[in-house]
Amino acid sequence: xxxxxxxxxxxxxxxxxxxxxxxxxxxxxxxxxxxxxxxxxxxxxxxxxxxxxxxxxxxxxxxxxxxxxxxxxxxxxxxxxxxxxxxxxxxxxxxxxxxxxxxxxxxxxxxxxxxxxxxxxxxxxxxxxxxxxxxxxxxxxxxxxxxxxxxxxxxxxxxxxxxxxxxxxxxxxxxxxxxxxxxxxxxxxxxxxxxxxxxxxxxxxxxxxxxxxxxxxxxxxxxxxxxxxxxxxxxxxxxxxxxxxxxxxxxxxxxxxxxxxxxxxxxxxxxxxxxxxxxxxxxxxxxxxxxxxxxxxxxxxxxxxxxxxxxxxxxxxxxxxxxxxxxxxxxxxxxxxxxxxxxxxxxxxxxxxxxxxxxxxxxxxxxxxxxxxxxxxxxxxxxxxxxxxxxxxxxxxxxxxxxxxxxxxxxxxxxxxxxxxxxxxxxxxxxxxxxxxxxxxxxxxxxxxxxxxxxxxxxxxxxxxxxxxxxxxxxxxxxxxxxxxxxxxxxxxxxxxxxxxxxxxxxxxxxxxxxxxxxxxxxxxxxxxxxxxxxxxxxxxxxxxxxxxxxxxxxxxxxxxxxxxxxxxxxxxxxxxxxxxxxxxxxxxxxxxxxxxxxxxxxxxxxxxxxxxxxxxxxxxxxxxxxxxxxxxxxxxxxxxxxxxxxxxxxxxxxxxxxxxxxxxxxxxxxxxxxxxxxxxxxxxxxxxxxxxxxxxx
Amino acid sequence: xxxxxxxxxxxxxxxxxxxxxxxxxxxxxxxxxxxxxxxxxxxxxxxxxxxxxxxxxxxxxxxxxxxxxxxxxxxxxxxxxxxxxxxxxxxxxxxxxxxxxxxxxxxxxxxxxxxxxxxxxxxxxxxxxxxxx
Numbered sequence: 001x002x003x004x005x006x007x008x009x010x011x012x013x014x015x016x017x018x019x020x021x022x023x024x025x026x027x028x029x030x031x032x033x034x035x036x037x038x039x040x041x042x043x044x045x046x047x048x049x050x051x052x053x054x055x056x057x058x059x060x061x062x063x064x065x066x067x068x069x070x071x072x073x074x075x076x077x078x079x080x081x082x083x084x085x086x087x088x089x090x091x092x093x094x095x096x097x098x099x100x101x102x103x104x105x106x107x108x109x110x111x112x113x114x115x116x117x118x119x120x121x122x123x124x125x126x127x128x129x130x131x132x133x134x135x136x137x138x139x140x141x142x143x144x145x146x147x148x149x150x151x152x153x154x155x156x157x158x159x160x161x162x163x164x165x166x167x168x169x170x171x172x173x174x175x176x177x178x179x180x181x182x183x184x185x186x187x188x189x190x191x192x193x194x195x196x197x198x199x200x201x202x203x204x205x206x207x208x209x210x211x212x213x214x215x216x217x218x219x220x221x222x223x224x225x226x227x228x229x230x231x232x233x234x235x236x237x238x239x240x241x242x243x244x245x246x247x248x249x250x251x252x253x254x255x256x257x258x259x260x261x262x263x264x265x266x267x268x269x270x271x272x273x274x275x276x277x278x279x280x281x282x283x284x285x286x287x288x289x290x291x292x293x294x295x296x297x298x299x300x301x302x303x304x305x306x307x308x309x310x311x312x313x314x315x316x317x318x319x320x321x322x323x324x325x326x327x328x329x330x331x332x333x334x335x336x337x338x339x340x341x342x343x344x345x346x347x348x349x350x351x352x353x354x355x356x357x358x359x360x361x362x363x364x365x366x367x368x369x370x371x372x373x374x375x376x377x378x379x380x381x382x383x384x385x386x387x388x389x390x391x392x393x394x395x396x397x398x399x400x401x402x403x404x405x406x407x408x409x410x411x412x413x414x415x416x417x418x419x420x421x422x423x424x425x426x427x428x429x430x431x432x433x434x435x436x437x438x439x440x441x442x443x444x445x446x447x448x449x450x451x452x453x454x455x456x457x458x459x460x461x462x463x464x465x466x467x468x469x470x471x472x473x474x475x476x477x478x479x480x481x482x483x484x485x486x487x488x489x490x491x492x493x494x495x496x497x498x499x500x501x502x503x504x505x506x507x508x509x510x511x512x513x514x515x516x517x518x519x520x521x522x523x524x525x526x527x528x529x530x531x532x533x534x535x536x537x538x539x540x541x542x543x544x545x546x547x548x549x550x551x552x553x554x555x556x557x558x559x560x561x562x563x564x565x566x567x568x569x570x571x572x573x574x575x576x577x578x579x580x581x582x583x584x585x586x587x588x589x590x591x592x593x594x595x596x597x598x599x600x601x602x603x604x605x606x607x608x609x610x611x612x613x614x615x616x617x618x619x620x621x622x623x624x625x626x627x628x629x630x631x632x633x634x635x636x637x638x639x640x641x642x643x644x645x646x647x648x649x650x651x652x653x654x655x656x657x658x659x660x661x662x663x664x665x666x667x668x669x670x671x672x673x674x675x676x677x678x679x680x681x682x683x684x685x686x687x688x689x690x691x692x693x694x695x696x697x698x
Numbered sequence: 699x700x701x702x703x704x705x706x707x708x709x710x711x712x713x714x715x716x717x718x719x720x721x722x723x724x725x726x727x728x729x730x731x732x733x734x735x736x737x738x739x740x741x742x743x744x745x746x747x748x749x750x751x752x753x754x755x756x757x758x759x760x761x762x763x764x765x766x767x768x769x770x771x772x773x774x775x776x777x778x779x780x781x782x783x784x785x786x787x788x789x790x791x792x793x794x795x796x797x798x799x800x801x802x803x804x805x806x807x808x809x810x811x812x813x814x815x816x817x818x819x820x821x822x823x824x825x826x827x828x829x830x831x
Contacts, residue, residue: 399746481744
């Protein structure tokens, strides 16, 4: 019997070849830099901080920051991987911050493409919650400018990865740099930065709605509002409160007939609400708990012999959406007919301007303390004794000051430049230059452009009911991030048509304009008229804050929307318009609803499994979605009258993306998003927004 | 046999380097999930709009008298019609015939009463109604 010859499973030659192959592959693998799990190339130079310059500091990185606080930058060893990590220590804040950033030069700063989004990540440890991932961008005309703050980093004792997706890169940007800012006492250590292009491809358009694909469309509801829609407030329930009071009707006033109604968008129905006083000409704003603070109103119409003018009420109420009832609060310290109402970062409310109980100008700063649930006495609030006019547009800035935009109601602007910054705490007012035609900004409208983090304000149109010129087309824009902000000219409002289809002249624009922030980050402007309570202008357009361009030719509301008209965003992403009160004394109680083009371009993104309802500042909240999302935002619900809603804002929610799970990161700064209920919108890659989910920021 | 050889080689080629690279990493625990802050950060406020060189407006003293505002603040001449109406104090540019303008804008659909002084001289016949002749 021949012995069985044992043949090896792998021959000697094969073993030799495999060994050679393994050695080659091993060498190649070890020499290849380790990249994060990303489909895109790493865009950073020296992301692991392993290459140092002659001074021992990582090449292509720089020490950055400001302030008098003691600090130290160190390269420490070992890193999370490799030898080096960056450590920044802040031992006393003294105001200011420190951050290690990529060098702002062509060799080190990563190049980016406008319109693209990028995933930024770093590993870190931190002993303080006072950190934020911050980005700067290089504008091809302005140079390096602060861009945005993206995400707060939780304290972490072991290496933890933070990741966030940038908003779309603005036009005119060719590079960005970023890093982690530490602004509280503590130690921050970072390593293994990464940056990759994460741009979601836009699906092809599938719109088959004809002109509505690009213009949107209007519908006039079959049922008129039972109350004159002079004041409109979107409630946290998704319903809309319309307040008329006497509704600019002396007969109603004499009869003591004061009205309000709640509109229910889901059913298209109205509920009439008993109204305790003449809340016509009041101010209003949502409180942090979602109730609506109403202040002032109409104590008297002017006398025919002009012995007195309009007189303001001192009354104040809260409207509770849960019960659809008004409850009386303590009186204001002064009468308030046409007061402003701005929610502050602590939830308190400042009311300025208006007319008092004797028709005189109210010069008191009136302060509602939300924790006490009452209006402070006149001596309890900081006073400047300045008259701010009627419905002055006071927009909360990121540092807690108020920007008076120059938009107001009736007559000329304030003396001086017509715009200013008001510091309530210091009781100071500093003028701001550049607003054109400041005495023709009567019933113009100002909005804090999306996103609120950009701190830019757009002021549109306006006229003057005293001198009654043709309302103009001017828009002005101000960047409140600048050291010395000033308005600069924006593009003209597109021209519209007048009654009978007559085209406006090149100089004609509109007052009584409405501007509505949409969940895709554009501004829809609609309605308006050419003269004092006369000559409606039929025109609507979309302003893109990114490109700075109006897209004209949006569908036009078939109902005239002049004096006492408003338009505002509904939680389903449509826009509702109410009111028109021409000089003949009639009032149009028809309600129009605009469906923007984005709702004709595909299915709405869905949030699967719900979303947290309570959001703390600096917190993050993960949602699961059914489609790629390119943007997320919180939009504060409207509280608008007379083209004035200074609290309207679109708060960007930087995203950390992990497949279908998206973590939404809320700013740490309450002045960017004052406490209260917000509409959470997600925007799909095809530009279609979700229906809003309601979240409470506190 | 040849196929098995290639599969095994490919497996080893991937598995061995991965093992080596993994072994080079530190043993410290790592968290790769998105960040969820466990402590509320202080508000991060930027140093914007400091307006260097701009002086605040002079502070006003506590007022000793009320600030008068004209009764016709709304631009309407309330000597005509009811309070909800607004016969303008000033007409738009180019308007020469006020009554024609008022007629075109619906003011005369019902009689427009003169309730105060006829400042605009719209009641030519003195019957208490504007623009009816």
